[in-house]
Amino acid sequence: AQQPLPSHKAALLATAIDNNVLTFGTFTLKSGRTSPYFFNAGLFNTAKTIRALATAYAHTLLDHANTNPGWEFDVLFGPAYKGIPLAVATAGQLGEVDEERWGDVGYAFNRKEAKDHGEGGTIVGAALSGKKVVIIDDVMTAGTAMTEAVDTVKAQGGQLVGIIVALDRQETMKEGSKMSSLGMMREKTGVPVLSVLNLADMIVGLKGRGTESDVKRLEQYRAQYGASN
Numbered sequence: 001a002q003q004p005l006p007s008h009k010a011a012l013l014a015t016a017i018d019n020n021v022l023t024f025g026t027f028t029l030k031s032g033r034t035s036p037y038f039f040n041a042g043l044f045n046t047a048k049t050i051r052a053l054a055t056a057y058a059h060t061l062l063d064h065a066n067t068n069p070g071w072e073f074d075v076l077f078g079p080a081y082k083g084i085p086l087a088v089a090t091a092g093q094l095g096e097v098d099e100e101r102w103g104d105v106g107y108a109f110n111r112k113e114a115k116d117h118g119e120g121g122t123i124v125g126a127a128l129s130g131k132k133v134v135i136i137d138d139v140m141t142a143g144t145a146m147t148e149a150v151d152t153v154k155a156q157g158g159q160l161v162g163i164i165v166a167l168d169r170q171e172t173m174k175e176g177s178k179m180s181s182l183g184m185m186r187e188k189t190g191v192p193v194l195s196v197l198n199l200a201d202m203i204v205g206l207k208g209r210g211t212e213s214d215v216k217r218l219e220q221y222r223a224q225y226g227a228s229n
């Protein structure tokens, strides 16, 4: 029998469904691919739901830190615009989850346009220079947005130590390759790329929720586009 989802995954999946973050139908992705589901993290936009999301990110970071002794970070970087509330809210939850360990973790984000007056610069929040940085974002599909964020961290003199997203769609991106965009990003950056949920989790978590035909369509989609890692 399949293992049930760990509680923070199950909780986030339930919140995502209840708030239409996760919806089923026919969607065209940024990549042009047609998908039977879409995950709109922008709908985690209330006190309750943003806290649920931030808690899930914080627990995923905690699990990774606990299973990888020595792995640590100083700053959460959320690329503009959608990464900004994620970095801020998750920093708050890190303090909640383990203040002694993470009470001093900073958050930062970039401006889309450099400011040439006042304090100037392109980064708002904690400085990245010489710091161990984790990038936080919502969904990675082809990884275009993430690649830009990685470049920004490097340009600021930050040391990238990890990447975390809410959803890993576990899809192949390139013709002839079974590797997912997360797998490619791991290879490219050499750092752990974490996700709270992935497609496999959603398929497990949706079973028994009375959405059999949706689960079937997800399974078919996985059979067609699923990545091997």
Ligand code: OMP
Pocket (backbone or CB within 6 Å): 028, 029, 030, 031, 037, 038, 039, 040, 041, 138, 139, 140, 141, 142, 143, 144, 145, 146
């Ligand atoms: P890449 O920059 O190609 O990795 O695409 C990431 C973006 O895809 C996200 O920031 C969203 O705008 C969008 N997206 C979702 O938000 N949820 C999905 O389930 C699928 C996509 C998508 O278009 O692939």
